[in-house]
Amino acid sequence: MSLRLARLRSVAWFGWMVEGNWADPVLFGIYVVARPLSVALILALMYRAVRGPGAHGVAFAGFYVANAFHSYVDRMIVGMGWAVFEEREEFETLKYVFTSPMGLLTYLAGRSSVKFTLATISVAIMLLTGWFALGVRWDWARVQPLPLALSIVLGLVATLFVGFLLAGWSLVLARSAIVVLDGVALVLFLVCGVIFPTQLLPWPLPYVALALPFTWWYEALRRFLLGAHTNALLAHWSDVAVLGGLAATTLVGSLLSLWGYHALERRARRIGRLDQTTMF
Amino acid sequence: MNGWRDRLALDLRAARARAFVRVVGTLREPQGVLLDAVFPNLGMCAYVLLYRGLGAPRSFETLAVIGGIMTTFWLNVLWGMGAQLFWEKQSGQLQLFFAAPCSRMAILAGMAVGGLVGTTLRSLVGVALGVWVFHVRFASFSPGVLIAVFLATMAALYALGMMLASLFLLYGREAWHTCNALTDPVFMLSGLYFPIRTLGSVGAFAAGLLPLALGVDALRQVLMGPAAHGLFPVRYELAGLCALAVLLLVLARLSLEHLERLSKREGRLTQRWQ
Amino acid sequence: MPSPVPGSAPAVETRALRRVFRASRGAGEVIALDGVDLRIERGEVFGLLGPNGAGKTTCIKILNTLLFPTSGEARVAGFDVMRDSREIRRRIGLVSGGESSGYGSLTVRECLWLFSQFYGVPGAIAWPRIDELIAVVELGEQARTRINRLSTGQRQRMNFARGFVSDPEIMFLDEPTLGMDVNAARRLREFVLDWVRARAGRTVLLTTHYMAEADQMCDRVAIIDRGRVLACDTPAALRRSVQGGQHVELEVRAPDGGVLDEVEGVRMAWGAPHPERGTLTLKFLLPEERVLGDVLRALAGRGVAVQGVSTRETSLEDAFIRIVGHGLDDEGPRA
Numbered sequence: 001m002s003l004r005l006a007r008l009r010s011v012a013w014f015g016w017m018v019e020g021n022w023a024d025p026v027l028f029g030i031y032v033v034a035r036p037l038s039v040a041l042i043l044a045l046m047y048r049a050v051r052g053p054g055a056h057g058v059a060f061a062g063f064y065v066a067n068a069f070h071s072y073v074d075r076m077i078v079g080m081g082w083a084v085f086e087e088r089e090e091f092e093t094l095k096y097v098f099t100s101p102m103g104l105l106t107y108l109a110g111r112s113s114v115k116f117t118l119a120t121i122s123v124a125i126m127l128l129t130g131w132f133a134l135g136v137r138w139d140w141a142r143v144q145p146l147p148l149a150l151s152i153v154l155g156l157v158a159t160l161f162v163g164f165l166l167a168g169w170s171l172v173l174a175r176s177a178i179v180v181l182d183g184v185a186l187v188l189f190l191v192c193g194v195i196f197p198t199q200l201l202p203w204p205l206p207y208v209a210l211a212l213p214f215t216w217w218y219e220a221l222r223r224f225l226l227g228a229h230t231n232a233l234l235a236h237w238s239d240v241a242v243l244g245g246l247a248a249t250t251l252v253g254s255l256l257s258l259w260g261y262h263a264l265e266r267r268a269r270r271i272g273r274l275d276q277t278t279m280f
Numbered sequence: 281m282n283g284w285r286d287r288l289a290l291d292l293r294a295a296r297a298r299a300f301v302r303v304v305g306t307l308r309e310p311q312g313v314l315l316d317a318v319f320p321n322l323g324m325c326a327y328v329l330l331y332r333g334l335g336a337p338r339s340f341e342t343l344a345v346i347g348g349i350m351t352t353f354w355l356n357v358l359w360g361m362g363a364q365l366f367w368e369k370q371s372g373q374l375q376l377f378f379a380a381p382c383s384r385m386a387i388l389a390g391m392a393v394g395g396l397v398g399t400t401l402r403s404l405v406g407v408a409l410g411v412w413v414f415h416v417r418f419a420s421f422s423p424g425v426l427i428a429v430f431l432a433t434m435a436a437l438y439a440l441g442m443m444l445a446s447l448f449l450l451y452g453r454e455a456w457h458t459c460n461a462l463t464d465p466v467f468m469l470s471g472l473y474f475p476i477r478t479l480g481s482v483g484a485f486a487a488g489l490l491p492l493a494l495g496v497d498a499l500r501q502v503l504m505g506p507a508a509h510g511l512f513p514v515r516y517e518l519a520g521l522c523a524l525a526v527l528l529l530v531l532a533r534l535s536l537e538h539l540e541r542l543s544k545r546e547g548r549l550t551q552r553w554q
Numbered sequence: 555m556p557s558p559v560p561g562s563a564p565a566v567e568t569r570a571l572r573r574v575f576r577a578s579r580g581a582g583e584v585i586a587l588d589g590v591d592l593r594i595e596r597g598e599v600f601g602l603l604g605p606n607g608a609g610k611t612t613c614i615k616i617l618n619t620l621l622f623p624t625s626g627e628a629r630v631a632g633f634d635v636m637r638d639s640r641e642i643r644r645r646i647g648l649v650s651g652g653e654s655s656g657y658g659s660l661t662v663r664e665c666l667w668l669f670s671q672f673y674g675v676p677g678a679i680a681w682p683r684i685d686e687l688i689a690v691v692e693l694g695e696q697a698r699t700r701i702n703r704l705s706t707g708q709r710q711r712m713n714f715a716r717g718f719v720s721d722p723e724i725m726f727l728d729e730p731t732l733g734m735d736v737n738a739a740r741r742l743r744e745f746v747l748d749w750v751r752a753r754a755g756r757t758v759l760l761t762t763h764y765m766a767e768a769d770q771m772c773d774r775v776a777i778i779d780r781g782r783v784l785a786c787d788t789p790a791a792l793r794r795s796v797q798g799g800q801h802v803e804l805e806v807r808a809p810d811g812g813v814l815d816e817v818e819g820v821r822m823a824w825g826a827p828h829p830e831r832g833t834l835t836l837k838f839l840l841p842e843e844r845v846l847g848d849v850l851r852a853l854a855g856r857g858v859a860v861q862g863v864s865t866r867e868t869s870l871e872d873a874f875i876r877i878v879g880h881g882l883d884d885e886g887p888r889a
Contacts, residue, residue, distance in 0.1 A: 031461040034462070034464070034465050035461055035463075035464045038464035038465040038468040039464050042467060042473060042474075043330075045479065046331070046334075046474045047334065049340070050335075051334070175658075179316055179319055180315060180319075182319060183315060183318070183319030183322065186319055186320070186322035186326075187322060189322070189323065190323075190325055190326045190329075194326070195327075196326065196330045196332070197333055200332055200333050290673075290674035293671040293672075294672050297668045297672065298668075300664075300668070301657050301659075301668060304664070305657070305659040309659060371656075372650070373656075375615075375618075376672075376716075377672070378619075379618050379619065379643055380672035381640055382671075382673070382674070544620065544622040545622050546576075547575055547621050
């Protein structure tokens with residue numbers, strides 16, 4: 001166990017060097033702050049354009065909060081896919097990582113820790129901006145801390161494992177990974193009810209969305225933080241049922257993701273993708 | 281080689297050749313084209329559905345569709361132009377460009393033209409989505425004005441891309457991440473998914489500086505009329521875009537020359553890891 | 555320096571050429587070139603030989619107008635590298651060995667055409683030339699294959715062809731056969747020599763790691779190390795400058811190669827062990843006035859059994875080692 005932790009730590013350090021060594025701290029800080037702030041403001045300005053200035057109510061707060069937590073999906077899931085792509089195409093060291101005793105999964109877990117940290121900073125910035133500047137507030141008396149904490153943990157577990165799946169997909173993809181990775185984040189953004197109720201999606205997408213843990217995650221966050229319901233399909237589900245749905249989809253999703261990762265890894269080995277560069 | 285005619289012929293050949301690479305790359309990778317065309321429009325779909333969820337007037341959906349289409353062009357400017365010389369350096373081809381007798385601006389111009397052709401094809405997917413899936417409606421418009429505004433916007437955008445190409449090379453990975461970091465702020469400041477008026481005086485200032493903001497606003501006004509909640513009259517925005525195109529082309533040339541001088545002094549031009 | 559007279563100026567001329575790199579973050583500076591004087595006449599195949607980090611590629615980059623010198627002068631075809639870049643670029647070609655770059659979605663022919671256009675070669679001239687070059691590098695079957703489907707070696711050969719597509723006056727070959735198989739490398743060397751001889755005034759500046767390549771191809775060779783030219787002459791003259799005996803290799807069964815230090819007149823003694831056979835290879839230069847028999851008798855007197863004997867003439871590598879003080883891949887003298 002200590003050896004695995006040591007490896008995780010060394011990979012996390014490496015991940016920090018990769019993520020953070022390209023600029024001085026001020027510029028890096030801007031990088032960490034500017035993006036989430038802009039995403040938050042786009043949402044707020046869209047609401048303002050339609051409803052005018054002033055507080056926008058619980059619905060806005062619900063989508064705002066989900067949009068903030070979607071940073072984890074963006075950074076971690078897409079980020080792990082990018083880590084594989086970067087290793088193979090830019091650093092050309094994927095084959096060395098892969099054939100080392102540490103293995104690729106441990107490596108990815110270590111790299112994801114840095115992405116988790118950066119995503120957490122983004123989430124915090126967005127929530128603080130929402131609280132102080134955009135009227136996104138909640139009644140602390142109505143917050144359910146234990147279910148909230150549990151739902152956050154479950155959501156992050158789902159994010160980590162789906163990240164493994166995307167990393168596995170990256171092993172197999174050639175240069176189209178550049179587009180596919182960002183595309184997956186957009187698909188999840190569209191389908192999981194981040195900024196609008198899923199019932200607006202064309203049939204059968206609202207039901208497809210229920211198979212994804214992130215749909216349950218965002219609903220759970222809204223319920224346990226804001227006391228809000230936005231998903232009409234889940235309106236009649238109790239809080240415990242929603243938490244149960246999140247847990248179930250996380251479990252199934254994680255197992256499927258792990259299975260999918262291994263299957264894709266085997267395929268990558270069969271087609272000889274692990275030590276190719278495909279950026280021509 | 282005698283005089284400006286020969287130099288012009290050489291530069292036109294180089295531009296044509298470089299544009300050829302872009303166009304061929306687009307046509308020969310159909311799955312890449314599909315992915316490039318479909319995925320960016322998913323964000324547009326999300327914002328259209330957000331407006332629908334808010335019960336906003338249908339004109340807001342049209343506004344979001346136009347913004348989404350322009351996103352395709354902006355991303356091509358940023359990554360297909362701005363980052364391209366950086367990629368050439370990474371792949372070891374940059375030194376070949378700089379050792380060639382043709383003008384570097386000609387090569388960049390070829391990249392711009394090729395990129396514009398490829399991206400225009402991809403943007404048709406966004407148009408198709410908007411018209412056939414979301415049933416957005418346009419006001420009656422003059423095709424001539426639309427083409428003029430579109431071309432002026434593209435000229436300004438791709439001139440900006442040519443300038444960014446030098447900056448990327450100059451600052452290496454910092455510029456890469458900086459542009460990555462600026463993607464969303466530019467989306468926000470350009471009012472891609474909402475009327476830029478919503479930004480107030482900030483919006484007006486941004487529109488003056490960002491060709492994307494001016495271009496999006498002008499295109500919306502041409503296609504939607506008053507429902508676009510435009511910032512400035514179209515003729516002023518068209519003039520602004522033309523002025524920006526000229527200014528940015530000049531800046532692109534100056535920054536490219538500066539870059540080349542600096543790189544030759546510091547020896548960074550062909551250092552892959554710089 | 556006087557203004558160039560077209561066609562009469564040397565192909566390359568440098569005077570006190572110096573290039574200093576300042577490392578980032580206060581890590582000091584690196585002197586890549588330290589006062590290099592070169593003069594390469596038209597029609598020559600000129601070699602620049604040196605170990606890694608000697609300054610060969612830096613020199614080529616300056617001459618290709620990719621890099622400014624820190625001080626000194628450099629002229630290509632009579633034009634100054636600082637002021638007349640455009641004139642120089644019209645007249646030169648560049649091949650960097652080991653390069654496997656290219657636009658993956660283009661075919662081999664299209665990629666070569668692309669670069670021909672950067673040099674303003676009209677299509678009527680470019681396409682036949684491209685087909686000839688494709689035949690030279692033996693990519694005829696892959697001519698219409700996309701680059702992303704070529705092997706690394708095939709891409710390297712394509713890049714070699716790319717350098718000649720503009721038919722330059724002066725060709726810079728920076729380790730052109732690096733990583734190529736033996737047959738391919740030999741064919742390319744033959745092509746280069748034929749190319750130079752086919753038209754008066756064509757010049758090649760070749761940097762290489764391979765002694766045999768320099769020996770075979772070059773009219774003259776400059777040996778460079780740590781940014782300085784240590785010697786410049788024909789390969790034969792360089793060999794003669796260090797000749798002074800016969801090179802001998804003995805394979806002996808002995809625990810200590812140092813026994814040869816005691817033999818009078820022996821100038822070098824090298825030992826490479828062969829543990830699988832339990833023997834040692836000893837290389838030394840036997841002076842002309844000495845006799846091999848003396849050495850063999852001295853060894854026999856010490857109970858050393860000689861398993862094999864071979865002799866050879868002084869090679870360019872020997873000259874290099876003598877001049878530089880170490881081998882091409884060594885950092886310093888071998889004990």
